Amino acid sequence: MAGAPQLALALALPCLALAQTPPSVTSNSTTNSTTPPGGGGLSPAGVVALTVVLGGLGAFGLVGVLVFLALRLREKRRTEGSYRPSREELGGGRRGPPPGPPLRLPPEERLI
Structure with a gap:
């Protein structure tokens, strides 16, 4: 399967982007703060990476469910x-008016 290394790389790169920490802000103040600067949210690249990974997994799952349902239906x-013969037995055969006049017999074949 030639696509396996590309798939692994496509899944690993966004995870690495999420794992990177933003550069620390250097200051000359002497106060020690335990809260990270900037609110601690995901960077825009991290949001895009997370969206790509979850979207890819969702699409892969959807394709898997569709294939499973198609195989079950088949x-x-x-x-x-x-065909249910019990319907005809319970219903008394054909329903509705007869299809028309009975067919005529073909002409009789005779020897010469």
Whole structure:
């Protein structure tokens, strides 16, 4: 499978982007603060990476579900038919008026 290294790389790069920490802000003040500067949210690149990874996994899952449903439907059509003889037995055969006058017999074949 030639696409496996590319897929692994495509999934690993966004995760590495999420793991990177933003550069620390240097200041000359002597106060020690335990809260990170800037609110501690994800960077725009991290949001994009997270969106790409989750979107890819969601699309992959959706394709998997669709393939599973298609295979189940195909198997069900193979094993179950639509003809139900019990309907005709309970209903008394054909329903509605007869299709028209009875067919005529073909002309009788005779020897020469």
